[in-house]
Amino acid sequence: MPLSPSQQIIHTPYYSAWRRDGGPVDIIFAPSATDAESDMRPPNTTRQIDEHGEVNYYAAADNSILEDRKLLANWKEKLGEALTRDVVKAAVIQQKDTWTGKTEKSTIRDFPAGYELFIHRKGDHYSPRIDAYLYDAQMQDTERFVPENGSPSKLLSKQQRSSLFPSPAATEAALNLLSAFAITNTPGSLMRAFPTYPQMGNASNSSPHNADEENEDSFVARESQRIKNARDCWAVLREDFAQRKSDIFPSPRKRRSARIEAHEDKDDNEEPPSAVGQYAWPVLSWIVNVLEKDEALAVESGQPRHSTLLLSQIPPPRTGSGARWDLNAPLDVAFCAIQQVNPKYRSLGARLLTLLINLAATTHIDLPIFLNSVGSRVFSLPPGDVTLLLGALPSSREVLQLKLALYKSYLTDFGSGANDDSSRPKPHARAQPRPVAARRRQDSLADGGPVTRSPALEAHSRSIVRKYPRTSPSEVVELIRKSPSDVSIRVVSLRVKADLAITYWTLQKQTADAADVEWLSIFKTGQVKDAIEAAFAAVSQSSGCEDDLTIRETRLMVALVSAL
Incomplete structure (x- = not known):
């Protein structure tokens, strides 16, 4: 040429x-x-x-x-x-x-x-x-x-x-096509591309194995089998799942002993792979969009706000019945995103956590273990990140109930001074009432129009809605008043206490009945304000835990509580 x-x-x-x-x-x-x-x-x-x-x-x-x-x-x-x-x-x-x-x-x-x-x-x-x-x-x-x-x-x-291996232009085109699929197809039909865990009572709900798939001539077809053979959609997002183009060509030849030594050094110094790979963020965004759409369709059909597709990505108990409790994989993905610098990735983490919280508002999930898993991750974050995360969550009833239970668990375990691992209750799988047959398949849902709720559907909706234990106003004040013996967590506990009061107040306003008379009385008499100011004074006077920015931000929260 x-x-x-x-x-x-x-x-x-x-x-x-x-x-x-x-x-x-x-x-x-x-x-x-x-x-x-x-x-x-x-x-x-x-x-x-x-x-x-x-x-x-x-x-x-x-x-x-x-x-x-x-x-x-x-x-x-x-x-x-x-x-x-x-x-x-x-x-x-x-x-x-x-x-x-x-x-x-x-x-x-x-x-x-x-x-x-x-x-x-x-x-x-x-x-x-x-x-x-x-x-x-x-x-x-x-x-x-x-x-x-x-x-x-x-x-x-x-x-x-x-x-x-796709070029950047091909990758962008594929993502655009996935986004179009998410708009024009039902979530259930799209999530069939990922492996799922069996439903309650079923030994397996995976598609039958086709022996011809192993003999595919197409390179792309063979590579796509890795997705089908993964445990769940979370495994597809891992840093070590996708083979990059640079992995095709091996390193220069070395003496065998040198290769072994280099491999051993790599194993000793290498960090575990991230829950979300560098190139997996668009896929995570697409999965979250599909799950949110599935959740919205559940609400339209008269179901509680939750995604059964998300439930299918959580392994069931070994007994085959009871609530699911092993949410480590999706929580690892959510908190990996939450700890990123990019605000878009942080938003993805908050959205995925919201989906999990909504699912935990049903009896499909073991709440005590879920609280333990979420709490251990939330309160291991820096104080500023804790505030950003909790502020990024929506003020829905499901989220407020979960936050209230989370704060109670945290202040009960650590606020009383019991801050060592031996004093904290260990999670155990607790059998919840077994849910009745799962709701209708997504593919059979009409594209629009009102959905008529049958008596059986209403009964099923009520059966899977979690009933959180009631928290009395005096219990809230007592939790705020307590001062943790561990000085290092007093700043975080002060934030939790201020948000506990705001969460409880907001939840009271959202209830169908009138707000609790005792709670209104406690607010009018200033007991909540006095309890928070006492906790704030304890933090300010503590040595070794001064954090000017954190305390200034918390003072604003105290002022907000006082104005409620």
Whole structure:
């Protein structure tokens, strides 16, 4: 293909580089430019048949090999991508020009002088195994993509795998398509792409295994089976789930002992994989959108606000019945997002936590264990993050009830001074009333229009709604008045106490009946305000726990409580 002078991006005494349409770079070497060395040759170029009738030698590639355009193009592309990434791009930037090229699909027009393709024939002399090797200069030892010289079939296989990894444009298009699916399809039909745990009373509700799926010719089809074989949708989000393009090409060859030592050092120093990988955030956003839509459809059908699709991503007890309690995977994902710097990711974490809280407002979830799991994560955050998280949660009845129960649990366990692990009750699976048959499938739900509630549906809705234990106003005041013996948690406990009063007040206003007379009386007489100010004074006078910003923020909360 002829190149226009306007496409040239750099010219040196050793090479010229040209930018093709779309960004890939063509590199043309000067006739005398080469780094080939005469001693970089195969060890054995003589064909000899041993006593077993086998051969093991290297021969210069003949015309039949040199005419294999795919094989030669593969080598030229590998070298072109390496030189573009490590040499050409740096040179363009150094001459103060704007880099507009792309590493991917860059190539060299011809091999430098001295580069030669050899064929390694090994095995039975009638039909030996044939591997292609490109012998050149130092790059064979220093660049990892050059020494990976295998048979032509292996090379083409690796080339296919590399080319099938999606480009940023393809990834964006796929995400747009997923978003369109979320708008035009029911959540139940979309979440079938992920594995699910069996429903109560069913041994398995997974799709039947198809033996032909293991023999798929398509690389993409084979890779997609990893999603089906995952435990749940949370496993798909993990940092170690998706294979990146850089994982295709192994590192340069090292001595076996060196590889073992490096592997052991990596195992000793490596942190566990993140619950959400670097490239998994758009997928998490899509999953949260689908689950929120499923939750909204439940409300439209007269059900309590919860997502049965989210429930299907939580493992059931081993007994097969009772409330589900192992929510570590979704909670790890939620709090991984909550602790990110990016506000969009933090919002995703708060939304997923809200979905879990709404699900915990039903008898499908073991509440004591859920409170223990959430509390241990929430109160291990820095005080400022605790406030941001609690403020990001909506003021729905389900969230307020959960926050009230969470605050009571925290202040009861730690507010009285019982701050060691041995004094805190350990979580145990507690059997809840077994729910009746699950609600209708999502796919059968009408796209619009009012939904008529049958008596059976109303009875089912009432049966799965959790009844939180009542909290009396005097109990709230007593929890606020107590001062924890552990000085290090007094700042956090003060925030919790102020938000406890606000949460209780808001929950009282949302009840169908009139607000509790005792609570109104306590507020009018100033008992709540006095209790919080006493707790605030205890924090201000404590040594070793001063946090000016935290105390100033908490003072605003105290003023808000006083104004209620």
